[in-house]
Amino acid sequence: MNCASARAALSARMDDEDVLDAAATLDHLRECAACGEWIGHANRISETARKRYVSTPDLTEPVLRRIGDHERGRAARLRAWRRGLRWAVGVAAIAQLGLALPALWPGADVGGHALHASREMASFDIAVAVGFLLAAIRPDRARAFVPVAFALAGCLAVTSLVDIAGGATDVLHEASHATALVQAGLLWALGRTSAGRASQRERVAVTT
Incomplete structure (x- = not known):
């Protein structure tokens, strides 16, 4: 050798x-x-x-544990945010119902065509409020109501500006229509968080 x-x-x-x-x-x-x-x-x-030279310690387990803690904390914050949005949408819908229902009573303090128009508008507000309540109860359906909510808010904003410019009403009276935009924003946020949760469920279903 x-x-x-x-x-x-x-x-x-x-x-x-x-x-x-x-x-x-x-x-x-x-x-x-x-x-x-x-x-x-x-x-x-x-x-x-x-x-x-000391060999590098295996950090796999603590790193994975830290990632798991972070993900659980993020999921908890998202659930709390989503719960708050559901309550906000639901409370807004109940408030809208409370404002619209009195206009349907026979003793409403308007007459003739004004009474008829007021009842039609109240009926529309009640229908929208019911949709908002359904979105609060079933947030996975919230995205379906988002286009309706923004269309309503947009139309109210345009007509309010036209009427204010024409002297048919004043800014203080039309300021109440800003709540429609707030409702639309809440509904959009709720729909977005619910869509992310639905997508996660779909990914889990596919992997399993």
Whole structure:
């Protein structure tokens, strides 16, 4: 066995690998002073490296735990935000119902065509409020009402501006229509959070 083969075998032995011709390698090491010096130097370097350098700890478990904690916290905040939106949409719908229902009573303080128009408008407000209540109860359906809510808010804004400019009404009276825009924004936010939750359920269903 020559020096190159012996040193390759000795290097493999230092790495706890199986060595072929182990007996021949040891015989060569006893007879070859150069290889004996080489293995001594290699052992000193290996020992120094073990003492000086500490192996990097496995951080997989704490990192995954931290990610899990973050995701659970994010999910909890999202649930709280979604619950608040549902309550806000529901309360707005109940308030709208409370304002619209009195106009349907026979004793409303308007007459003739004004009474008829007032009742028609109240009926429309009640229908919208019922839609908002349904969205609060079943938030997964909220996105279906968003175009209606924004169309209503947009029409009210345009007609209010036209009537204010024409002197048919004043800003204070029309300011109440701003609630329609607020309702539309709440409904949009609720629909968005519910859509994200539905998408997550779909992804889980596909993976399982």
